Amino acid sequence: MSGRAIEITIFVVLFAVVTVLGFVAGRWRRANLDHLDEWGLGGRNFGAWVTWFLMGGDLYTAYTFVAVPALMFGAGAAGFFAVPYTIVVYPLVFLALIRLWSISHVHGYVTPADFVRGRSGSPAMALLVALTGIVATMPYIALQLVGIEAVLTTMGIKGHWPLIVAFAILAAYTYNSGLRAPALIAFVKDALIYVVILVAIFYIPAKLGGWNTIFSAAATKFDKTPNPADGILLPASGQLQYATLALGSALALFLYPHSVTGVLAARSRNTIKRNMAALPAYSLVLGLLALLGYMAIAAGTKPVVTGTMTSVTGTAIGPKTDGNTVVPLLFDQMFPSWFAGIAFAAIAIGALVPAAIMSIAAANLWTRNVYKEFLRRDATPAQEARSSKLASLVVKLGALVVILALDPQFSIDLQLIGGVIILQTLPAVALGVFSGWFHKGGLIAGWAAGMISGFWMLWNIPQLVFTADGPQVVREHFGGSAFKLSELGFNTQTSVYVGFIALLVNVVVAIAVTALLRATGVAYGPDTTQPDDYLVERGDPRVHDIPELTASEGAGGT
Amino acid sequence: MSQGAPSRPAVPEPPRPGRSDRSAWYWLLLIPLLTVLYPPLYNHQDPELFGFPFFYWYQLAMIPVSVVCTLVAYFGTRGPKQVDR
Numbered sequence: 231m232s233g234r235a236i237e238i239t240i241f242v243v244l245f246a247v248v249t250v251l252g253f254v255a256g257r258w259r260r261a262n263l264d265h266l267d268e269w270g271l272g273g274r275n276f277g278a279w280v281t282w283f284l285m286g287g288d289l290y291t292a293y294t295f296v297a298v299p300a301l302m303f304g305a306g307a308a309g310f311f312a313v314p315y316t317i318v319v320y321p322l323v324f325l326a327l328i329r330l331w332s333i334s335h336v337h338g339y340v341t342p343a344d345f346v347r348g349r350s351g352s353p354a355m356a357l358l359v360a361l362t363g364i365v366a367t368m369p370y371i372a373l374q375l376v377g378i379e380a381v382l383t384t385m386g387i388k389g390h391w392p393l394i395v396a397f398a399i400l401a402a403y404t405y406n407s408g409l410r411a412p413a414l415i416a417f418v419k420d421a422l423i424y425v426v427i428l429v430a431i432f433y434i435p436a437k438l439g440g441w442n443t444i445f446s447a448a449a450t451k452f453d454k455t456p457n458p459a460d461g462i463l464l465p466a467s468g469q470l471q472y473a474t475l476a477l478g479s480a481l482a483l484f485l486y487p488h489s490v491t492g493v494l495a496a497r498s499r500n501t502i503k504r505n506m507a508a509l510p511a512y513s514l515v516l517g518l519l520a521l522l523g524y525m526a527i528a529a530g531t532k533p534v535v536t537g538t539m540t541s542v543t544g545t546a547i548g549p550k551t552d553g554n555t556v557v558p559l560l561f562d563q564m565f566p567s568w569f570a571g572i573a574f575a576a577i578a579i580g581a582l583v584p585a586a587i588m589s590i591a592a593a594n595l596w597t598r599n600v601y602k603e604f605l606r607r608d609a610t611p612a613q614e615a616r617s618s619k620l621a622s623l624v625v626k627l628g629a630l631v632v633i634l635a636l637d638p639q640f641s642i643d644l645q646l647i648g649g650v651i652i653l654q655t656l657p658a659v660a661l662g663v664f665s666g667w668f669h670k671g672g673l674i675a676g677w678a679a680g681m682i683s684g685f686w687m688l689w690n691i692p693q694l695v696f697t698a699d700g701p702q703v704v705r706e707h708f709g710g711s712a713f714k715l716s717e718l719g720f721n722t723q724t725s726v727y728v729g730f731i732a733l734l735v736n737v738v739v740a741i742a743v744t745a746l747l748r749a750t751g752v753a754y755g756p757d758t759t760q761p762d763d764y765l766v767e768r769g770d771p772r773v774h775d776i777p778e779l780t781a782s783e784g785a786g787g788t
Numbered sequence: 789m790s791q792g793a794p795s796r797p798a799v800p801e802p803p804r805p806g807r808s809d810r811s812a813w814y815w816l817l818l819i820p821l822l823t824v825l826y827p828p829l830y831n832h833q834d835p836e837l838f839g840f841p842f843f844y845w846y847q848l849a850m851i852p853v854s855v856v857c858t859l860v861a862y863f864g865t866r867g868p869k870q871v872d873r
Contacts, residue, residue, distance in 0.1 A: 307831075313847045314824035317854045321817035324858065325809060441839030462833075463843055469827040477825060500866055507858040513851045521844075765809060767867060 233567035238385055240571025241578070248418055248579050249403065289512050290423045292377025292581035294519050297642040300553040302523025303533075304640060306452050306460040308468055310520055311475040316513035319480035320506040327484060327506070328499040329663040329764040335494075335773045336763040342490050342659045343599040349662045351755020352670035353603070358677055359655045360599035363487040364625060367592040369636070369648035370486065371629035374585035375400065376554055376641045381574045383534055384558035393633065396578075401626055404586045405619055419583055422576040430573075431518040434564050438528045444521070447528035457696035462524075467723035471712050474727040475646070482649040482729065485659055488584075488591035494776065498768035526560040533559065539695060541702040547695055554641050585626075593622035636708050639693050646711035647688060650729040654680040657740045663764060669744040670755045676740025684732030687713045691728070813864030820854035 293312075301309035330345065339345045342363060347356035375396050382392035438444055445462060452461045459465045464472055483489060496502045533551040540546050561573040597618045602609050609617070638644060658673045668676075693709030694701040712725040766773050824830075830846040837845045 307843060310844065310847065313851075317824050317847070317850055318821050321820045321854060321858055321861075324817055324861065325814055329809065443839075445839060445841060445844075462841060464827055464831050469831060472827050473825045477821075500862075503858075503862040503865070507855060507862050510851055510855045510858065513854075514848060517844075517848045517851070 234386060236567035237562070237571040237574065240568055241381075241385065241574045244422070244572065244575035245578060248575075249399065251418070289509070289516075290427070290519075290580050291584045292374045292380075292577070293642070293645060294516055295522075295577045295580065296377040296380050296554050296557055297373060297640070297645065298516070298520045299523035299526070299557045301640050301642050302520050303526050303531075303556045304460075304523075304553050305457075306448065306462055307464045308459075308472060308475075309523060309642075310517070311472050311479070312520055313513060313517045314473075314476035315479040316516055317510060318476060319483050320510055322480050323484045323660075324503065324506050326660050326663050327493050328502050330490070330659075331493060331496060331499055331502055332766045332773070333663065333759055333763050335768075335776060336766060337759065338774070338776055340491070340494065340776060341487060341595050341599055342485065342655065343595065346655075346658045346662060348758045349666055350658060350668070350670045350673055351757055352674070355658055355670050355673050355677070356599060357604070358674065359658055360595050362651060362655050362677075362681075363485075363595050364592045364621075365628070366648045366652035367486060367488070367588050368625060368628040369632050369644040369651075371585045371588050371626060372632040372636075373641055373644040373648075374581040374588075375629055376633060376644065377581035378578045380552065380554035381558050381578045383536075383552060384555045384562060385574065393630070397626065397630055400582060400585050400589075401623060403582065404589055404622055404626075419576070419579045422572060423580050426573045426576045427515055427519065429565075429569070430522065430561070431515070434522075434525050434529075434560070437564060438525060444524050444528040448524040451527050455696065456698055456700075467725070471725045471727060474730040475711075478653065478727045478729040478733070479646070479649055481656060481660070481733070482653050485652045485655050486588070486591075487595045488588045491591050491594070500767065522557050522560060526556045529560055529563055531556055531559045531563060539704055541695075541704055542706055543703075545702070547697055547702055547704070553639070585629075589622045589625045589629075590618075592625045593618040596621040596625075637705075638708070638710060639695075639704075640710070643710050646727070646729065647708070650684040650688065650711065650732055651681070653729045653733045654684070654736055656733060657737055661737075666754075666757045666759070667744065668740055669747045669752070671747045671752065672740040672742075672744030675743040676736040676738075679739035680732045680736030683735045684728055687717075687728045687731065690717055811865045813861045816857045816861050816864075819857045820850065823850045823853060 298309055298312045303309075333339065333348075334345060337344075337348055339348065341360070343356040343360040346359045347353060350356075375393065378396035378399075379392040382395060387395070435441055435444060449462045459468055484493065493502060496505070533553050534555040535549045536552050537550040538546055539548055539550040558574060558577065561570050565573060597614050601617045601621075602614065606613065632644065636644065636647070638647075654677050657668055657676050661668060688711070689707045691709045691711070691713060692703045692707070693705040695704050696702075711728050713728045713731060714725045715722050763772070824847060830843055832843065833841045835842055840848075
């Protein structure tokens with residue numbers, strides 16, 4: 231059997247095993263999947279170490295294996311922002327998440343929109359938070375699909391088929407079994423991933439001649455490119471961008487519906503605190519996996535060519551390559567075929583599961599905070615479940631549209647653009663757990679200002695390719711997520727993460743409008759929360775289990 | 789704080805949590821942010837370690853720092869021992 235054939239066989243076998251398990255999960259415990267609760271949330275009851283193992287496995291997604299290394303391969307040091315991102319995210323959200331847990335367990339909140347309605351007294355703001363959460367999840371799912379697509383492309387499946395196949399598998403998988411599917415195969419997935427990671431970070435550098443060789447090869451490559459901003463160190467003008475990318479991504483992570491659900495499902499505040507402390511250990515592995523991008527450079531990996539790149543004026547620039555194929559190709563080069571097949575399966579399954587979790591969480595958000603709230607107040611459980619199944623499908627279709635319409639140079643931009651959107655819920659959700667000072671009018675105005683400014687900035691970011699003749703514009707709009715401050719009139723080369731600026735605009739407007747509304751005596755919406763509610767721990771009589779969340783997946787991955 | 793909230797009816801209050809979220813331990817959580825959110829601090833090549841330029845090994849080294857800070861904050865604010873399985 232040829233190497234390629236072995237690879238494909240092992241990949242298909244592993245994938246089939248996992249997929250079959252996913253469908254069989256639908257029969258597990260003979261639950262009635264026509265109930266939203268059963269479809270929307272799986273069932274699991276494991277101890278602390280097992281949960282840590284499983285949560286850790288969930289963190290390794292297409293972001294880790296495909297997007298970040300691809301950015302390192304193409305742009306250099308800028309891609310390493312994922313490490314400071316994961317360093318700051320846990321201390322940053324520590325206090326906010328335990329308070330969110332408390333308030334949700336007193337009042338029975340299941341989604342961020344539930345909390346916002348209770349705190350701000352504004353159904354309108356809650357609706358905006360729900361819709362934002364649903365839309366922001368789409369680019370994030372898109373990123374996972376792109377990861378699966380990259381693996382299939384590397385294995386030789388040509389044209390548009392990889393994406394279509396990836397989409398079809400994901401859709402079928404979640405439609406049938408709901409969250410029980412990822413819960414059941416978590417062990418298989420995580421074991422595969424850990425094995426691949428361990429081999430990748432020890433075996434490949436050894437085979438390439440050590441870290442010195444790897445960094446030198448990368449430095450040499452970036453010296454040769456016409457782009458002045460790439461390199462194994464950051465250019466001076468890229469430092470602010472780096473810090474705001476890390477901080478912006480960290481602020482955004484736990485605002486996603488799937489992350490909130492994971493947090494609310496924890497047993498207690500202490501469980502959350504403990505996990506926040508233990509999870510950063512994974513950052514170490516993430517950092518080493520990011521360096522797969524440089525290992526690919528040292529190994530001479532050439533990404534798959536998918537067409538020709540032309541500038542907006544029509545001139546051909548060169549071959550269009552799919553940077554996402556860099557890590558699958560590296561594995562293909564460095565591993566024996568049978569192990570490459572395992573590695574491909576690990577990446578694809580590792581992308582499939584978070585995509586499933588994200589689409590289910592977004593679907594639940596739709597059903598609970600939009601469908602049941604505004605469209606059909608007396609929905610039966612069967613109607614709710616059907617609404618969720620359809621919403622899940624729509625969200626995945628949205629992800630597909632995002633991929634086809636945006637087609638960014640770096641797939642990580644998909645997640646960063648999603649971040650621009652979800653960050654606009656920060657004042658209502660994250661600041662709301664600390665203070666009810668923000669007026670509902672201020673929150674809504676801030677949200678609008680943030681969304682409009684965010685989209686304006688994204689619209690004004692072209693995709694540039696650096697050639698010997700200087701930068702050529704390949705796409706005029708939505709070319710990335712780094713906004714040049716010179717567009718605002720500043721005389722500087724520095725750029726900043728769009729999400730960060732949009733958030734600042736949001737907060738400033740929210741403060742200004744709140745101050746105005748207070749001064750003119752406009753009444754606040756009713757705040758049904760009490761200050762002490764934010765402090766309770768399990769054991770307090772006011773805390774009760776939330777039936778819809780009694781057992782669900784842990785916090786979603788990056 | 790919140791405005792316009794209806795006042796609670798007069799029922800006996802449940803026992804207070806006995807803790808606020810104002811612990812001094814939480815200041816520790818700022819340290820990880822200070823170590824990595826200022827790139828000029830670490831954006832250079834030397835000194836290298838095991839073939840890694842400073843930019844890379846410094847950030848990786850800050851991970852255990854973050855873990856320690858978060859762990860200490862957890863232990864410091866854990867509250868009375870509970871059956872927490």
